[in-house]
Amino acid sequence: MTDIVKTADMTKTPTNYxxxxxxxxxxxxxxxxxxxxxxxxxxxxxxxxxFSIMFASYAPAALLALAIIIPLTAGDYDLSVGAxxxxxxxxxxxxNVWQQMPIGWVLVIVxxxxxxxxxxxxLFIIYFRVPSLVVTLGSTSLMSxxxxxxxxxxxxxxxxxxxxxxxxxxRLFGIPxxxxxxxxxxxxxxxxxxxxxxxxxxxxxxxGREVARLNGISVNKVRVGALCMSAVLASAAGILxxxxxxxxxxxxxxxxxxxxxxxxxxxxxxxxxxxxNPWGTIVAVYFLATGITGLSMLGIxxxxxxxxxxxxxxxxxxxxxxxxGREASDIG
Amino acid sequence: MVLSPDHTVPDPATRPGARNPLPVLSVAxxxxxxxxxxxxxxxxxxxxxxxxxxxLGKNGSGKSxxxxxxxxxxxxxxxxxxxxxxxxxxxxxxxxxxRRLGMAFVHQNLGLVPSLTVLxxxxxxxxxxxxxxxxxxxxxxxxxxxxxxRFGLNIDPEERVDRLTPVxxxxxxxxxxxEEIEAARAITGRPGLVLLDEPTPFLPASGVAQLFELVRSIxxxxxxxxxxxxxxxxxxxxxxxxxxxxxxxxxxELARADATHEKIVEMIxxxxxSRGQGRKSGTNSFPVYARFEGLSDKMLQPSDLxxxxxxxxxxxxxxxxGYEEVPYLAFGARSGASGRITIEDGPTFDQSTLTPAAxxxxxxxxxxxxxxxxxxxxxxxxxDNMFLPDxxxxxxxxxxxxxxxxxxxxxxxxxxxVRPNDPALKLSALSGGNAxxxxxxxxxxxxxxxxLLDEPTxxxxxxxxxxxxxxxRKAATEGMSIICASSEAEQLAEICDRVLVFARGRIxxxxxxxxxxxxxxxxxxxxxxxxxxxxxxxxxVA
Numbered sequence: 082m083t084d085i086v087k088t089a090d091m092t093k094t095p096t097n098y099x100x101x102x103x104x105x106x107x108x109x110x111x112x113x114x115x116x117x118x119x120x121x122x123x124x125x126x127x128x129x130x131x132f133s134i135m136f137a138s139y140a141p142a143a144l145l146a147l148a149i150i151i152p153l154t155a156g157d158y159d160l161s162v163g164a165x166x167x168x169x170x171x172x173x174x175x176x177n178v179w180q181q182m183p184i185g186w187v188l189v190i191v192x193x194x195x196x197x198x199x200x201x202x203x204l205f206i207i208y209f210r211v212p213s214l215v216v217t218l219g220s221t222s223l224m225s226x227x228x229x230x231x232x233x234x235x236x237x238x239x240x241x242x243x244x245x246x247x248x249x250x251x252r253l254f255g256i257p258x259x260x261x262x263x264x265x266x267x268x269x270x271x272x273x274x275x276x277x278x279x280x281x282x283x284x285x286x287x288x289g290r291e292v293a294r295l296n297g298i299s300v301n302k303v304r305v306g307a308l309c310m311s312a313v314l315a316s317a318a319g320i321l322x323x324x325x326x327x328x329x330x331x332x333x334x335x336x337x338x339x340x341x342x343x344x345x346x347x348x349x350x351x352x353x354x355x356x357x358n359p360w361g362t363i364v365a366v367y368f369l370a371t372g373i374t375g376l377s378m379l380g381i382x383x384x385x386x387x388x389x390x391x392x393x394x395x396x397x398x399x400x401x402x403x404x405x406g407r408e409a410s411d412i413g
Numbered sequence: 414m415v416l417s418p419d420h421t422v423p424d425p426a427t428r429p430g431a432r433n434p435l436p437v438l439s440v441a442x443x444x445x446x447x448x449x450x451x452x453x454x455x456x457x458x459x460x461x462x463x464x465x466x467x468x469l470g471k472n473g474s475g476k477s478x479x480x481x482x483x484x485x486x487x488x489x490x491x492x493x494x495x496x497x498x499x500x501x502x503x504x505x506x507x508x509x510x511x512r513r514l515g516m517a518f519v520h521q522n523l524g525l526v527p528s529l530t531v532l533x534x535x536x537x538x539x540x541x542x543x544x545x546x547x548x549x550x551x552x553x554x555x556x557x558x559x560x561x562x563r564f565g566l567n568i569d570p571e572e573r574v575d576r577l578t579p580v581x582x583x584x585x586x587x588x589x590x591x592e593e594i595e596a597a598r599a600i601t602g603r604p605g606l607v608l609l610d611e612p613t614p615f616l617p618a619s620g621v622a623q624l625f626e627l628v629r630s631i632x633x634x635x636x637x638x639x640x641x642x643x644x645x646x647x648x649x650x651x652x653x654x655x656x657x658x659x660x661x662x663x664x665x666e667l668a669r670a671d672a673t674h675e676k677i678v679e680m681i682x683x684x685x686x687s688r689g690q691g692r693k694s695g696t697n698s699f700p701v702y703a704r705f706e707g708l709s710d711k712m713l714q715p716s717d718l719x720x721x722x723x724x725x726x727x728x729x730x731x732x733x734x735g736y737e738e739v740p741y742l743a744f745g746a747r748s749g750a751s752g753r754i755t756i757e758d759g760p761t762f763d764q765s766t767l768t769p770a771a772x773x774x775x776x777x778x779x780x781x782x783x784x785x786x787x788x789x790x791x792x793x794x795x796x797d798n799m800f801l802p803d804x805x806x807x808x809x810x811x812x813x814x815x816x817x818x819x820x821x822x823x824x825x826x827x828x829x830x831v832r833p834n835d836p837a838l839k840l841s842a843l844s845g846g847n848a849x850x851x852x853x854x855x856x857x858x859x860x861x862x863x864x865l866l867d868e869p870t871x872x873x874x875x876x877x878x879x880x881x882x883x884x885x886r887k888a889a890t891e892g893m894s895i896i897c898a899s900s901e902a903e904q905l906a907e908i909c910d911r912v913l914v915f916a917r918g919r920i921x922x923x924x925x926x927x928x929x930x931x932x933x934x935x936x937x938x939x940x941x942x943x944x945x946x947x948x949x950x951x952x953x954v955a
Binding site for chain 1: 744746769770772773774779781786788789790792802804805808812815
């Protein structure tokens with residue numbers, strides 16, 4: 082038996098410094114980015130006002146990226162979060178501004194609508210077994226059409242001031258509340274993902290559906306829950322978006338979709354590499370936001386921001402893959 | 414000894430009269446380290462033309478590492494050489510290099526694309542070859558049909574692979590590999606090599622016989638086969654020479670003539686394991702724990718069976734005979750099934766109302782045969798895999814006690830001798846046998862009342878097998894009821910109190926007492942699958 086003990090010692094995994102570094106790599110890159118822009122724009126970039134605006138204005142995007150990682154963890158794609166955000170913001174505009182409905186009721190309706198969207202997706206994805214990519218792609222187009230219908234393709238201004246105040250009016254440490262809502266969502270998701278059985282269930286459903294089922298997990302319920310949560314969270318992102326802008330814009334919400342996906346995958350290379358994780362997602366969103374803010378302050382044309390978003394995503398995921406050697410990717 | 418002229422290699426048909434033919438594959442001083450650990454240490458062997466060379470070893474003996482080096486998946490350490498038909502091959506092997514040389518692999522997962530047709534799978538290389546402007550489907554179909562016919566396989570080339578039986582799939586994969594090396598041989602004029610990595614565990618005896626026929630037909634043409642298996646009897650039957658690995662080193666090489674079962678086991682394990690002689694429990698009777706009536710699904714005709722408290726009930730038969738369905742039906746894991754279940758003196762309930770969750774609630778546990786697809790998740794950690802069905806237990810005071818989970822997983826890993834015992838590792842980091850230990854530990858730790866097993870020791874080395882058997886016996890004496898579906902008669906004879914033999918979806922024999930031996934069970938399988946079943950395919954059991 083002595084040689085067995087020896088084998089056990091020999092095969093004990095040595096601390097993998099590359100892996101340890103990978104956890105914080107994106108944070109370091111973020112810090113370097115900040116340092117670089119501080120050097121390039123000495124007076125205006127690194128000040129609290131600038132950053133607090135950035136933190137607040139990207140809060141809807143952060144919420145959207147958080148929404149995406151729930152079904153992604155459970156093995157389903159939700160491409161419709163961008164459209165859900167737009168529909169939610171537009172509905173607030175239509176009901177609150179045009180129909181003069183009290184904002185409180187409007188928010189309840191919008192969140193319920195999010196739940197409805199999630200159930201609608203679930204019906205086709207789980208009951209009729211249509212691939213999630215197809216269903217949510219279809220519903221993106223469907224909802225975009227509905228938005229054009231209800232808003233007459235126009236931006237609706239004059240949304241209830243209390244919503245605007247709740248989003249960007251009040252500040253803590255100089256940062257508008259909007260940011261803290263996103264942070265709170267990340268905190269709750271972190272708790273669910275890492276400290277509740279539900280998080281493990283999500284993970285097992287995503288990685289091995291049959292394994293999960295045979296271990297007594299109600300796979301369908303978990304998937305329905307994930308799709309509903311993502312739609313509700315995307316609706317909440319729409320509320321935040323309306324609050325931050327003070328108006329309902331029927332088009333720009335869709336532009337958030339790809340950056341949000343970029344952030345979700347980028348976030349899966351950091352903090353807990355190999356898993357979609359809320360803190361990684363938050364870091365990724367604000368890393369991308371920092372780059373875009375800095376570039377626009379340098380007066381660099383708009384197309385560069387798209388190049389930055391896409392380039393950063395591909396580069397980060399590639400580097401993450403290289404540190405793993407030939408091991409298969411866990412995500413995507 | 415390796416090249417001694419008197420061993421039993423048939424004269425290669427390709428080089429008639431050659432006194433000392435060149436080995437097809439010559440491996441010399443191959444080593445591989447992972448981090449500090451040596452997975453393979455100075456391994457050398459030759460495979461002669463027309464030879465079937467057996468490669469044996471426990472899980473973790475370096476066998477898989479060797480295969481992965483040959484497949485170009487790992488780069489070996491400096492110093493090792495690989496020579497193919499006298500041509501020194503640069504290492505690591507580049508993709509496609511093996512194909513050019515005439516080396517083909519059939520891995521246990523077979524490498525078939527389930528959603529494509531037999532034709533598309535069989536002619537994959539031809540159909541995707543560069544510089545081809547047009548696919549002549551008629552010619553491709555003819556070529557596929559010819560290949561299938563040559564090896565006596567009666568499969569429609571247009572059939573989707575996922576609609577084939579497991580046996581047909583395995584044979585298809587092997588035919589494809591053989592076709593591949595024959596294609597290479599047409600160009601190089603030199604013998605090729607097919608490596609079969611545990612092709613038999615899914616196959617019934619008749620399938621194994623068919624497979625061996627395939628193997629012989631290729632060696633008759635002068636090409637060689639490396640045959641990897643845990644089944645020592647099979648290895649002794651088909652191979653000419655055997656190389657055994659232990660702890661990454663070569664523990665020996667044997668000509669078949671010199672090999673005995675005991676000798677091989679000793680070389681694999683490093684110590685003699687006395688072979689099980691059955692429990693011979695004779696007329697032991699157990700109070701009935703679970704009774705299944707009219708249990709049926711697509712594969713299984715309505716069947717009645719029961720398992721006693723503390724009894725180990727074996728289920729066997731040829732593949733496709735329906736026995737392998739029973740554990741899943743008893744767990745509520747398959748849809749479209751029916752039957753009635755009674756637990757002890759409880760009320761009888763309908764099988765269709767049983768879900769895996771409800772079964773777990775009742776204290777049932779199922780260890781599926783498909784380790785990667787149904788039992789464990791490779792990309793997640795050992796600890797998560799171990800406690801999947803009872804994560805709820807670690808949720809205390811509103812928090813998952815991740816630390817407690819890891820501590821308990823390490824304890825459990827120690828008890829079940831999981832190596833390496835690091836709960837944070839991914840399940841994929843473990844060898845097959847060790848992964849199986851983790852998954853068995855998952856269920857045994859819950860002390861289920863009824864443990865349902867499907868091929869629990871498939872792809873598991875001899876030593877681990879004994880550990881698993883011991884754990885099962887201990888659990889049974891403590892009152893756990895166990896139903897074990899397996900195609901391995903030897904294993905059933907060793908652990909079971911009673912064995913039911915299935916044929917064509919029906920129970921056709923019950924074996925207890927004296928007859929409960931490897932031979933008795935095998936014989937019952939063949940008798941049951943014999944002429945009687947041909948004449949009368951669908952009578953129903955009352």
